[in-house]
Amino acid sequence: MNTENDKKPQNGSYASPPCLAHEIDPAYFDPMAVDPAQARDVAHWRKAKREELRAARKALSVEQHAIISEQLSEQLENVLHARFGGAKGHVLSAYWPIKGEPDLRKLMVKLHQAGVIIALPLVETKAAPLVFRRWTPETKMVRGDWNIPVPPADAPQIMPDIALAPLVGWDGDRFRLGYGGGYFDRTLAALDPRPLAIGVGYASSRLPTIYPQPHDVPMSLILTEQGVQAG
Numbered sequence: 494m495n496t497e498n499d500k501k502p503q504n505g506s507y508a509s510p511p512c513l514a515h516e517i518d519p520a521y522f523d524p525m526a527v528d529p530a531q532a533r534d535v536a537h538w539r540k541a542k543r544e545e546l547r548a549a550r551k552a553l554s555v556e557q558h559a560i561i562s563e564q565l566s567e568q569l570e571n572v573l574h575a576r577f578g579g580a581k582g583h584v585l586s587a588y589w590p591i592k593g594e595p596d597l598r599k600l601m602v603k604l605h606q607a608g609v610i611i612a613l614p615l616v617e618t619k620a621a622p623l624v625f626r627r628w629t630p631e632t633k634m635v636r637g638d639w640n641i642p643v644p645p646a647d648a649p650q651i652m653p654d655i656a657l658a659p660l661v662g663w664d665g666d667r668f669r670l671g672y673g674g675g676y677f678d679r680t681l682a683a684l685d686p687r688p689l690a691i692g693v694g695y696a697s698s699r700l701p702t703i704y705p706q707p708h709d710v711p712m713s714l715i716l717t718e719q720g721v722q723a724g
Contacts, residue, residue: 535704539670546662546670546698550593558593564718565693566600569657572691572716573604577655581608586625586653586688589613589634589642594659595693595718602630612651614680615643622680627651653688656681658712660694662703667692667711667723670703681710689713696722 553561573580585604590596605611605628612625616638626644637643658677662670669692671677681690692712696719703709714724 532706535706538704539673542670542700542703543661543673547592549697550695553593558596561695561718562596565595565716566597568716568718568720569597569600569691569693572714572721573609573655576689579607579609580604580655582610583654584610584612584625584651586612586614586656587628588657588659588693590659591639591641595695597657597693601628605629610651612653613644614656614676615641616676620679622683623676625651625653652684656688656690657693658690660692660698660715662698662700663692663694663712663715663722664700664702665723666702666705667713667715668703668705668709669712669715670698670700675708678708678710682708691716693717 573585577583587597587601588594590598601611611628613628614623614625617624626648627650628644628648632644632648634642635645658669658671660669661672664670669677681687690710690713692715694715694717696717699722705711712724715722
């Protein structure tokens, strides 16, 4: 279904969504489709959107980033109090911020002090589900995949009750646009019981759709600095 309109212009974005499905019939797109051409077009479209959304968040000033991070931390606290009574004794998988992601590290310390058990995800085996190691403010971090700080190998492995997933983009059906490695989707599919999965990101990164594919797992809810957006 490729056409000349699908070609990538010089400004780095696509002229239209994958396969021009929206121009034929807005309800046409089949999220369970496995057509190779459609999957290829979706992958190209997602790559362009990642670049666009990451550039937008990197353009935020230090002050803007700090304000949004603080607002998002407050919104997350509200969710934890409303759904888990504060989450004391529960395992919360957080994340170490990279590439302009909202910074929730102050909240991680606060939650730890309030009795929430904090974990951080990491890649232990390529193309396999993530593992989760316990984190405290005293943890001596080491460099993991993509040079992201992670707890060391002797930190206890624990399973999360609540898992935060940083978003590059998101849509109203709670699907998450990540970095393209598929690790979080693979992990959620493997966990039993499945944790409450909270997609964390910027309100401005909402998309009409991410064109979900069969491997995409929706979040339990999407949370931005404006509160719960879907879920």
